Amino acid sequence: MAEAVILPRGAPATLAAVRVATALLWIQNAGWKTPGDDFGRTSSPRGLFLFTGYAVDHPVFPPFAWLVEHVVLPNFLVFGWVVLLVEALLGAFLLVGLATRLWALVGIGQTLAITLSVLNAPHEWHWSYFLMILIHVVLFATAAGRYYGLDGLLRDSWQNRWLRRMS
């Protein structure tokens, strides 16, 4: 039988603060995904289109660079919307701590996609992306939504085993 884990005093609040801060990261960065200018696909590329193009101009992983060049960039409006919605939803769900482990996994995936695009671009600090991945790993491993989050309020009432595991 598993032993109950007793967290040090202050640890639950700290985990909640880290979860909320991570949510604010995604909320703020969703803000510059702008469909109004085709996500930056203009005569002078900027925004999401510019950063996505770095995957081709400064490749990190050649198969990913190929995927970006031949699939993502030619269909950029669709992918722009996918990125906008994924990042906005990441911010929303992590903010209130709902299905936190699921969204931590999504955050790892989204961060990996970003890393594979910009890691070798000029003026990037690689540790930014490694730390982003690690913070989502922590949110997943600690089930951070159970502390001062909706997962903590609702989890005991969920019958679905998969939903309980993802919270």
Place this chain on the structure above:
Amino acid sequence: MRPPDRFAFWLGVASVVSAVFVITRGDPWQLVKMTAVTAPVAVVLGLVACLAARRADPSWQAAIGAAYLLAALVVLAELAFGFSLTDGSASTFSLWLGLGLGLAGASRSPANRTKE
């Protein structure tokens, strides 16, 4: 306060505080895009959420949650169809979506259902 009411209260406080971003510009301080339209909405809904939490009223909390979700959908529609009503961004959409989910979820907490 019971835990779901406390949770709803702090979501309301977060909404009121978010209006401060109407005076910030750019990185790193503008976490959420707040405008002359969205800031009053955030303050009003936030204050009502706090009141609903103090009254320990899950039906009010659910209604305010629905209001946030509707507001989030309006912003999303603006982004999708290119009209300007709130001049919000995807950050505004994300924040209000979260607050809406949070309040709706808190209203459905088992602690609230035993009260019904």
